[in-house]
Amino acid sequence: MFRSCSITLAACLAFAVTSIQAAPNSFEAAKVMARQQVYHxxxxxxTFYCGCRWxxxxxxxxxxxxxxxxYQVRAQDQRAQRIEWEHIVPASLFGQQRQCWQQGGRSNCSRNDPLFNIMEADLHNLTPAIGEVNADRSNYRFAMLPDTxxxxxxxPFKVEFSQRAAEPRDEVKGMIARTYFYMHDRYNLRLSDQQERLLMAWDNRHTPSSWELERNQRISRLMGHANPFVDGQRQWLKGHRNLAEGLQAHQAVSQNSSLANNGPVIGNRxxxxxxxxxxxxxxxxxxPQNQVHFASEAEALAQGYRRAGNCR
Incomplete structure (x- = not known):
């Protein structure tokens, strides 16, 4: 069943703010934390897709x-030799739903969109994978590929380049589904009907393993919140409505920061x-004639503005 906040909205938001402040604030920091405290x-x-030791x-x-x-190298020997940190939900998928991506891609989001950095560093979405498989998976959708x-x-990983689709091994299909549900629910992302149907089937067929449950607990201690689709607090059903707790927490942090700095965010129209x-x-x-005032940085970003390049 879904678990909603049973106290007050303010209490829920305070808990969400605590969570976002405890989490790593960059992809680089998240990789180090994941190595030292989750996958050590x-x-x-x-590894995630192939089960190789490293x-x-x-x-x-x-x-x-x-x-x-x-494992046999398909095309990229150097990347096949190394571990890379895979975003189960690709960075481009959540990035493309941000204004910053439309104005300059991933590098622009990294420079100018604090919420993108939070999503990119979310430990629930990171896992070690063989670099070549990470590259071949790219940002492809997941699918069943019986003839590939x-x-x-x-x-046991399949990729169909012509269809821009990939099928992982059975052992991780459930974890992939529950990670997609978490990211879409927390950050209010859009999920296609086709992908939703497949992931719901994987979620039902492949229940959490002992490692997935342990991983969820380890990450929860670091970030301040668990993946509720892993520990049973929530279940994704058709017609799911995102709670968007990650967005609410980010907006609250941004607004508190603006108020603490004794002034609004000023945009140049x-x-x-x-x-x-x-x-x-x-x-x-x-x-003065070009000024637009925002209550928070998040509000400015939502209106399509970007942070000035000379800000420290």
């Missing part, structure tokens, strides 16, 4: 033991750039 003891349990290298990387799972051959030796009261040299330089 999982190297012999296997050894940690550097701050957040790893070197894959390809022989441990019968395996392309990576004994790795001509350049579509906004300035914060602290850390932005141009804050006092926008001519």
């Amino acid at each position: 003891d999982r190297t012999t349990q296997g 050894q940690w290298t550097g701050r957040s990387g790893g070197r894959v033991d390809l022989d441990s799972c019968g 051959p395996y392309r990576h030796g004994a790795c 001509r350049s579509q750039v906004y300035h914060l009261p602290q850390g932005c040299p141009g804050y006092q330089q926008v001519s």
Whole structure:
């Protein structure tokens, strides 16, 4: 059953704000945290799509033991040798639903959209995968591909480039579904009917494994909230309405930050750039006739404005 807030909206929002402040604030920070505190003891349990063992290298990387799972390089030898951090829900999927992506892609979102950075660093959506498989999966939709051959030796992962579709091994289909439900519910993303039907089937057929439950607990301790579709607090049903707790928390943090800085966010209606009261040299330089005031940075972003490039 769905679990809604049983106290007050203010209490729910306070809890959400605490969660967002506890989470890593960048993709780089999330990778290091995931290695050190989530997957530190999982190297012999296997990579996400193929089940290959690996050894940690550097701050957040790893070197894959390809022989441990019968992996065969398809095309990219260097990427096949290394661990990369896969966004189960691709960054482009949630990025393209943000204004920043339309105005300059991922790099623009990373520079100018704090909420994109929060989504990109969400530990519930990150898992170690072989780099070549991460590349081949790309941002393709998930699908059932009964007639598609395996392309990576004994790795039970299928990709159909002509259809821009991929099918993972059965062992992770349920986790993929519940991660999609979490990301779409938390950040109010749109999910196609076709993908929803498939993921609901995977969710019903493949219940959480002991590792998925343990992973959820580990990440919950780091981020301040669990994936409610893993621990049974919520269930995704047809016609699901997103709670968008991640958006609410971000807006509350942004508004509190603006109020603490003793001034509104000022936008320039001509350049579509906004300035914060602290850390932005141009804050006092926008001519009065071009000024647009926002209560928070999130409001400015929602109106299609981007942060000034000289803000610190």
